[in-house]
Amino acid sequence: xxxxxxxxxxxxxxxxxxxxxxxxxxxxxxxxxxxxxxxxxxxxxxxxxxxxxxxxxxxxxxxxxxxxxxxxxxxxxxxxxxxxxxxxxxxxxxxxxxxxxxxxxxxxxxxxxxxxxxxxxxxxxxxxxxxxxxxxxxxxxxxxxxxxxxxxxxxxxxxxxxxxxxxxxxxxxxxxxxxxxxxxxxxxxxxxxxxxxxxxxxxxxxxxxxxxxxxxxxxxxxxxxxxxxxxxxxxxxxxxxxxxxxxxxxxxxxxxxxxxxxxxxxxxxxxxxxxxxxxxxxxxxxxxxxxxxxxxxxxxxxxxxxxxxxxxxxxxxxxxxxxxxxxxxxxxxxxxxxxx
Numbered sequence: 311x312x313x314x315x316x317x318x319x320x321x322x323x324x325x326x327x328x329x330x331x332x333x334x335x336x337x338x339x340x341x342x343x344x345x346x347x348x349x350x351x352x353x354x355x356x357x358x359x360x361x362x363x364x365x366x367x368x369x370x371x372x373x374x375x376x377x378x379x380x381x382x383x384x385x386x387x388x389x390x391x392x393x394x395x396x397x398x399x400x401x402x403x404x405x406x407x408x409x410x411x412x413x414x415x416x417x418x419x420x421x422x423x424x425x426x427x428x429x430x431x432x433x434x435x436x437x438x439x440x441x442x443x444x445x446x447x448x449x450x451x452x453x454x455x456x457x458x459x460x461x462x463x464x465x466x467x468x469x470x471x472x473x474x475x476x477x478x479x480x481x482x483x484x485x486x487x488x489x490x491x492x493x494x495x496x497x498x499x500x501x502x503x504x505x506x507x508x509x510x511x512x513x514x515x516x517x518x519x520x521x522x523x524x525x526x527x528x529x530x531x532x533x534x535x536x537x538x539x540x541x542x543x544x545x546x547x548x549x550x551x552x553x554x555x556x557x558x559x560x561x562x563x564x565x566x567x568x569x570x571x572x573x574x575x576x577x578x579x580x581x582x583x584x585x586x587x588x589x590x591x592x593x594x595x596x597x598x599x600x601x602x603x604x605x606x607x608x609x610x611x612x613x614x615x616x617x618x619x620x621x622x623x624x625x626x627x628x629x630x631x632x633x634x635x636x637x638x639x640x641x642x643x644x645x646x647x648x649x650x
Contacts, residue, residue, distance in 0.1 A: 338615035345375015366518040373514025374507040377559045381486035381502035397647040517555035524548040554581040560625045587624040
């Protein structure tokens with residue numbers, strides 16, 4: 311008897327999942343290009359490396375758009391990992407009446423050593439104060455109407471917790487995307503843009519100024535013989551500053567109450583801590599720019615969303631030690647699982 315040959319079985323759910331990912335990546339390409347429209351116009355109207363101050367100013371104006379794209383990758387149900395979803399559900403269940411009160415995330419991040427460097431970073435990023443609110447029955451689902459409440463209220467409420475996610479402390483951002491959507495992305499992206507725009511713009515302007523000073527100094531030092539020895543170091547610092555800016559934008563998305571100095575400091579510290587990701591992101595950006603130079607429309611539409619996702623995943627991995635250290639200070643196992 312001949313053995314039966316098993317044919318691969320493809321389920322409809324698997325096909326839909328792949329189709330949703332492809333659609334969202336294409337949509338994120340368009341939205342990221344929309345958020346980076348000032349930089350696109352700068353390259354189109356002012357070609358040439360001599361216009362780098364214009365490019366840097368345009369890049370600063372693009373920071374809110376990049377941060378909004380990072381927010382979509384963080385919270386959209388299609389991109390949400392099962393571990394993060396399980397951790398959010400555990401936090402919500404523990405917060406409900408009858409749940410494990412020891413698993414409820416405290417409003418403030420408890421810190422034991424006020425003189426340590428780790429405390430300085432944690433205190434700056436998690437300086438919320440208050441007492442735990444009375445537990446209110448609430449499911450893990452966050453509706454579009456609830457997201458509107460977050461946008462209108464600035465993401466906080468009187469008792470120091472998120473208005474939509476009271477199981478989260480207010481130093482962690484409430485979800486930017488309603489959990490009851492499947493492929494909706496345009497309205498959530500616009501809402502996230504409005505939420506992160508002030509802090510992201512401040513971060514973008516700061517890092518653009520730093521990068522301008524580094525490149526301008528390199529341009530001046532090129533005119534003297536001994537100064538040419540310092541040019542590679544200044545160019546390397548400019549590349550590190552780009553990575554630090556991306557890390558800081560991710561921190562803006564994750565920790566909306568973070569202070570400007572803390573974002574600047576932790577952007578550089580986390581950006582060089584896992585150096586291999588800095589190299590990977592720099593190579594990806596270089597390949598993307600090369601592709602744009604050869605086929606701008608095709609690469610812009612098909613690859614921008616993929617590049618944004620790769621950059622977000624990289625800077626999220628770089629900033630994970632900081633977020634995990636903050637979660638461990640809360641002594642909450644579900645909050646730790648959110649960043650572990």
